[in-house]
Amino acid sequence: MARRPEGERGRYTTVSIPTPLYDRIKSLIAGTGFNSVSQFVTYVLREVVSDMEREKVQSAVSEEEKEEILRKLKSLGYL
Template sequence: MKKPKKRAGNKVRYGTISLPAPLIEKVKKRIKGTGMPSVSSYVAFVLRQILASSPKTLIASEETGEIKAKLKSLGY
């Protein structure tokens, strides 16, 4: 896996990602009182968690349909 290039002083370079304003507001509400310093920090944290998880733990959309059908047949 490719690591981010670092500048002198071991600082990581940053880019810009645009998010819809309503999503930013939801994140602000979620992180309020958590000690998370910013929306950017929270989004980076969540993305790291998702990307660190095994691909096998993520359920494909077609698998979701199969799981729902099985649960429905079991009475759930």
């Protein structure tokens, strides 16, 4: 797991979510290891952001790579 720069530790911001969603999450985490809605939301957002970053890296194909793929497909008669 990547470490945060020293200056970012312990810094927080406020994010607003609809009250009904907050209430649903609060009910959902009752009896789990999550001590607060904020703790759960932070966990979920870390997972989602991590997945999105991973997908972005995996789907990033350079223009040169695209040209090479097209050249190979053309040479094979697919284009």
